[in-house]
Amino acid sequence: MRRTERLFQIIQILRAKRGAITGRELADELEISLRTLYRDMAELMAQRVPITGEAGTGYVLNEGYDMPPLMLTADELEAAALGAAMVASQGDVALARAARDLVAKLSEAIPPELRPVVLESSSRPILTEVKIDENFDGTLLRQAIRERYRLDIGYKDREGRVTYRIIWPLLIAYLDNVRYVVAWCETRKGFRHFKTDRVQDLTILKDKYPARRAALIQQWEEESAKRMPPRQS
Incomplete structure (x- = not known):
């Protein structure tokens, strides 16, 4: 996991928690060392993400914090739409549904002029074999x-x-x-x-x-x- 992705994941974990979460709990969930976790928390605080707490006491994300608006290029959006289409065509039922929901959420989160890039993508996967059924969820x-x-x-x-x-x-x-x-x-x-x-x-x-x-x-x-x-x- 790249550091930018990990920083985003930390914010998501903190947003989901109602109380404080310790550095050890965060590090275990992210599968990283405590040292790396402390560096990440310092970076988030330096970016003025409103996190209260410190090493040894636990961390809390202050209420009312919103992520920055979604800013993606047309090529990035097309890559996301193509990836979602491939998952929808090859993944299991739940994952296929999640891929379709992702496309719908992307189309709502981006400016109106970019929605055709997602909804009318110029790239799409083509299946050459019958989809394989699985016996488990x-x-x-x-x-x-x-x-x-x-x-x-x-x-x-x-x-x-x-x-x-x-x-x-x-x-x-x-x-x-x-x-x-x-x-x-x-x-x-x-x-x-x-x-x-x-x-x-x-x-x-x-x-x-x-x-x-x-x-x-x-x-x-x-x-x-x-x-x-x-x-x-």
Whole structure:
């Protein structure tokens, strides 16, 4: 996550909280160190975001604070509209609905002269394969990813046999018209990729996995890079 995105996320978390939230709670939710969190809070205060509090006591965003108006170029808006259209065509039902809602909110938040860029975009995705149905609620999977919950899944292999595994879901990877859950598998003691159309059932367990999600993703990326064949000169 880039720093600008993280600063925005901090504001969103503070806006959602009715009381003070400690630096440790913020750092854990953002999966960053306390040192980084304190630097971010100092930057927000330097930008005159009305945050009350300090390290060790907790932080509160004063009431009445509004984010700056949305300022995007035509190309940025078209990129957002194209991305939303791709998600609507390939994502699960809930994510597709969210993508359509995003386009509607964008069209309301931008100046009237730019609305045709969103509503009548010059770019659009074209599906060449039939959309694959999934046997679970994608909202539950995304919740587990965001909040670091362990999952118990029933997974069907190529021969049609179903086995059950405990996994730590890290992200959903899109490859053409196929989606994969990238996860650490407790059963196999390593990173595995699970095709979502083979997941027969999915249960969120009560406890969270102990590792930082960002660190696991970095480790997965490093291991994946080592397995890639060298580029031909």
